[in-house]
Amino acid sequence: xxxxxxxxxxxxxxxxxxxxxxxxxxxxxxxxxxxxxxxxxxxxxxxxxxxxxxxxxxxxxxxxxxxxxxxxxxxxxxxxxxxxxxxxxxxxxxxxxxxxxxxxxxxxxxxxxxxxxxxxxxxxxxxxxxxxxxxxxxxxxxxxxxxxxxxxxxxxxxxxxxxxxxxxxxxxxxxxxxxxxxxxxxxxxxxxxxxxxxxxxxxxxxxxxxxxxxxxxxxxxxxxxxxxxxxxxxxxxxxxxxxxxxxxxxxxxxxxxxxxxxxxxxxxxxxxxxxxxxxxxxxxxxxxxxxxxxxxxxxxxxxxxxxxxxxxxxxxxxxxxxxxxxxxxxxxxxxxxxxxxxxxxxxxxxxxxxxxxxxxxxxxxxxxxxxxxxxxxxxxxxxxxxxxxxxxxxxxxx
Amino acid sequence: xxxxxxxxxxxxxxxxxxxxxxxxxxxxxxxxxxxxxxxxxxxxxxxxxxxxxxxxxxxxxxxxxxxxxxxxxxxxxxxxxxxxxxxxxxxxxxxxxxxxxxxxxxxxxxxxxxxxxxxxxxxxxxxxxxxxxxxxxxxxxxxxxxxxxxxxxxxxxxxxxxxxxxxxxxxxxxxxxxxxxxxxxxxxxxxxxxxxxxxxxxxxxxxxxxxxxxxxxxxxxxxxxxxxxxxxxxxxxxxxxxxxxxxxxxxxxxxxxxxxxxxxxxxxxxxxxxxxxxxxxxxxxxxxxxxxxxxxxxxxxxxxxxxxxxxxxxxxxxxxxxxxxxxxxxxxxxxxxxxxxxxxxxxxxxxxxxxxxxxxxxxxxxxxxxxxxxxxxxxxxxxxxxxxxxxxxxxxxxxxxxxxxxxxxxxxxxxxxxxxxxxxxxxxxxxxxxxxxxxxxxxxxxxx
Numbered sequence: 049x050x051x052x053x054x055x056x057x058x059x060x061x062x063x064x065x066x067x068x069x070x071x072x073x074x075x076x077x078x079x080x081x082x083x084x085x086x087x088x089x090x091x092x093x094x095x096x097x098x099x100x101x102x103x104x105x106x107x108x109x110x111x112x113x114x115x116x117x118x119x120x121x122x123x124x125x126x127x128x129x130x131x132x133x134x135x136x137x138x139x140x141x142x143x144x145x146x147x148x149x150x151x152x153x154x155x156x157x158x159x160x161x162x163x164x165x166x167x168x169x170x171x172x173x174x175x176x177x178x179x180x181x182x183x184x185x186x187x188x189x190x191x192x193x194x195x196x197x198x199x200x201x202x203x204x205x206x207x208x209x210x211x212x213x214x215x216x217x218x219x220x221x222x223x224x225x226x227x228x229x230x231x232x233x234x235x236x237x238x239x240x241x242x243x244x245x246x247x248x249x250x251x252x253x254x255x256x257x258x259x260x261x262x263x264x265x266x267x268x269x270x271x272x273x274x275x276x277x278x279x280x281x282x283x284x285x286x287x288x289x290x291x292x293x294x295x296x297x298x299x300x301x302x303x304x305x306x307x308x309x310x311x312x313x314x315x316x317x318x319x320x321x322x323x324x325x326x327x328x329x330x331x332x333x334x335x336x337x338x339x340x341x342x343x344x345x346x347x348x349x350x351x352x353x354x355x356x357x358x359x360x361x362x363x364x365x366x367x368x369x370x371x372x373x374x375x376x377x378x379x380x381x382x383x384x385x386x387x388x389x390x391x392x393x394x395x396x397x398x399x400x401x402x403x404x405x406x407x408x409x410x411x412x413x414x415x416x417x418x419x420x421x422x423x424x425x426x427x428x429x430x431x432x433x434x435x436x437x438x439x440x441x442x443x444x445x446x
Numbered sequence: 447x448x449x450x451x452x453x454x455x456x457x458x459x460x461x462x463x464x465x466x467x468x469x470x471x472x473x474x475x476x477x478x479x480x481x482x483x484x485x486x487x488x489x490x491x492x493x494x495x496x497x498x499x500x501x502x503x504x505x506x507x508x509x510x511x512x513x514x515x516x517x518x519x520x521x522x523x524x525x526x527x528x529x530x531x532x533x534x535x536x537x538x539x540x541x542x543x544x545x546x547x548x549x550x551x552x553x554x555x556x557x558x559x560x561x562x563x564x565x566x567x568x569x570x571x572x573x574x575x576x577x578x579x580x581x582x583x584x585x586x587x588x589x590x591x592x593x594x595x596x597x598x599x600x601x602x603x604x605x606x607x608x609x610x611x612x613x614x615x616x617x618x619x620x621x622x623x624x625x626x627x628x629x630x631x632x633x634x635x636x637x638x639x640x641x642x643x644x645x646x647x648x649x650x651x652x653x654x655x656x657x658x659x660x661x662x663x664x665x666x667x668x669x670x671x672x673x674x675x676x677x678x679x680x681x682x683x684x685x686x687x688x689x690x691x692x693x694x695x696x697x698x699x700x701x702x703x704x705x706x707x708x709x710x711x712x713x714x715x716x717x718x719x720x721x722x723x724x725x726x727x728x729x730x731x732x733x734x735x736x737x738x739x740x741x742x743x744x745x746x747x748x749x750x751x752x753x754x755x756x757x758x759x760x761x762x763x764x765x766x767x768x769x770x771x772x773x774x775x776x777x778x779x780x781x782x783x784x785x786x787x788x789x790x791x792x793x794x795x796x797x798x799x800x801x802x803x804x805x806x807x808x809x810x811x812x813x814x815x816x817x818x819x820x821x822x823x824x825x826x827x828x829x830x831x832x833x834x835x836x837x838x839x840x841x842x843x844x845x846x847x848x849x850x851x852x853x854x855x856x857x858x859x860x861x862x863x864x865x866x867x868x869x870x871x872x873x874x875x876x877x878x879x880x881x882x883x884x885x886x887x888x889x890x891x892x893x894x
Contacts, residue, residue: 090568090572091571092568092571093572096564186683189654190654190683198654198655198656199585199654199655199684200584200585200588200610201560203588203589203592204592205885206885206888207886221595221596232597319563319567321563323559323560323589325558325560325561326560362564362565362568365553365554365565366551366552366553366554396552397500
């Protein structure tokens with residue numbers, strides 16, 4: 049039906065089920081319990097999971113397939129966000145034109161940057177993209193203040209024109225919607241102590257993420273994807289056979305730029321504010337981390353990596369000392385204080401440290417990322433079950 | 447088309463699937479039954495304290511957090527009650543809030559609008575907070591205030607000094623106790639005129655965001671009214687660290703006053719570097735070169751050390767004031783943490799108490815009822831003398847302090863001395879003053 053082989057269809061179905069059931073899967077602890085701290089099933093964070101998932105999927109099309117490491121992908125994310133917010137300000141609060149416009153603008157932007165940067169490869173390409181992204185960031189931060197509103201961030205105001213929405217009573221800021229379905233409207237479900245939130249915004253992002261995932265699957269399995277892999281394995285050999293690789297790399301660059309623009313547009317659709325920080329080099333570095341952490345060049349890896357990093361950023365950064373005291377309160381005072389002091393550097397503002405240590409562990413012990421971890425566990429079980437000593441089937445080199 | 451694999455069965459199947467996907471959002475449009483966002487139902491009510499714990503304004507943020515923790519203790523009846531004893535309203539009796547114990551969650555804004563919105567979102571959606579207090583940067587405060595307006599909870603702004611917070615970006619659900627850049631200008635200008643004369647040439651270095659812009663505008667307006675001229679205005683990025691490339695041109699610009707529209711670690715760096723460049727030892731146009739820092743804080747003064755001696759600035763509040771409210775607050779803060787509170791801490795403490803008091807007087811957590819209780823509220827005993835929460839723009843009006851770096855501090859905490867307490871009448875302005883127009887409060891939003 050979807051022109052995929054059995055294995056890929058299975059993966060897509062699993063991913064689809066996981067994303068659609070995420071509000072339940074991510075809230076495993078009852079609302080009142082002490083462990084509710086670790087619940088991640090609230091709309092804002094789930095939206096971030098899938099949106100940054102889209103961002104990482106797109107990045108992986110460039111980095112995973114062609115091996116070109118772009119250190120400036122956040123620029124496209126930012127451009128997408130600014131375009132979307134401008135659409136909300138000028139045209140309509142409907143998210144559809146905003147998302148389409150952000151993809152187009154990010155694509156155009158990627159053509160320009162890609163055309164220049166792709167004249168070089170390897171480290172020089174990375175530095176060029178980094179330079180362009182930092183340039184965009186600084187422009188948004190100060191030079192282009194009339195368009196971007198600088199450090200304050202671009203926001204909606206009551207007297208924006210919004211020509212398609214017509215005259216509305218100025219009672220408050222309008223809400224982003226999809227043909228009347230407000231992005232922030234949420235259905236809350238309480239079942240025996242557990243609370244689940246199903247929000248329109250999340251499901252829109254999730255459906256778009258599934259489409260993006262499917263598209264990237266098709267690209268991976270297409271002749272075009274094969275050509276991109278050829279570029280990664282040996283670009284010189286490819287050019288000696290008379291093929292010009294540049295149109296392919298440029299296409300991959302633009303596609304991944306459009307993915308980033310889509311993610312940026314969605315971010316703005318969920319929360320209509322665009323800040324310049326979205327374009328900073330730290331944001332570009334984050335998507336590289338997501339992809340490597342999850343497993344570069346694999347289909348599902350980037351999504352896992354994105355979820356992993358966003359989880360740490362939002363959950364670990366909110367644990368503070370008083371929560372620690374609650375956890376350890378059953379112990380004698382001296383030991384309790386000692387444990388709190390011990391754990392203190394790793395929580396709250398120290399979440400970067402925790403994430404850094406985990407990242408090091410993954411890179412050292414699982415060079416293939418989280419996906420490799422999953423494969424190893426899977427292999428372990430399979431061998432135990434079958435109990436055969438036959439060598440595993442040789443996999444075709446990719 | 448020769449390779450097409452579409453069969454009737456497959457078309458039907460995919461049609462049904464996409465139909466289901468399209469219908470998905472309609473299932474989830476039913477909203478919950480409560481009257482307003484995060485209506486507290488259990489025996490606790492949760493406040494959200496969203497402050498910078500990392501970044502250029504981290505020192506201020508951490509001090510705000512201490513004061514917020516103290517305020518919650520006082521509302522719950524732990525400790526000596528602090529300002530509750532001197533506050534003119536007696537609606538709070540130290541037994542929690544409307545029979546519920548107050549708890550709080552914290553978040554790190556990293557001094558970035560984007561991150562601050564994300565942490566505020568998680569507080570609203572996950573922790574079910576009824577009010578958010580905090581923000582040590584006006585950019586962040588404006589962004590979070592907008593979010594609270596959309597979500598339908600109350601935002602009690604912490605340290606935010608930009609005119610825009612209650613000017614062009616004012617919101618019905620947002621309230622600010624802290625003073626603003628216009629008030630700084632109005633209070634500082636007469637003092638500067640007396641000290642430095644009416645014929646001065648000023649050079650501005652300005653943090654490049656909403657606070658810097660409005661402060662520069664305000665100071666330029668009030669000093670030019672004094673007869674000063676403005677030589678140049680230069681924007682610097684927030685968190686730049688090294689300001690030497692911005693300070694070097696000042697030496698040959700012909701200016702004889704440098705106005706640093708910087709805050710937090712930025713101000714510490716730029717002031718220190720300006721002093722290292724020998725600016726304060728220079729004679730220009732026959733006058734001694736002077737430096738002015740329009741917005742001061744104790745934490746910045748401590749960071750800049752001896753460099754601030756004799757430098758003028760303004761503050762919202764200072765622990766050295768002698769009124770009963772200040773003394774009560776400084777005592778309970780000092781007993782708990784061992785040093786006096788900063789003015790950032792004070793404004794967050796007062797904001798938390800004012801919110802709780804408004805809830806108690808309104809008899810409801812509904813943001814609209816709370817907003818009504820806060821609007822045009824007259825109160826006293828919170829360290830600033832008689833104060834009004836103006837209903838037209840949700841800005842507090844009270845006396846402003848003009849400060850000077852102490853020439854001979856006796857401890858690490860009295861590095862600033864009070865030069866003048868500018869009376870409230872001198873810093874008041876019309877809600878539709880040109881520096882504050884371009885926005886509207888809109889209507890109070892209870893959410894849900």
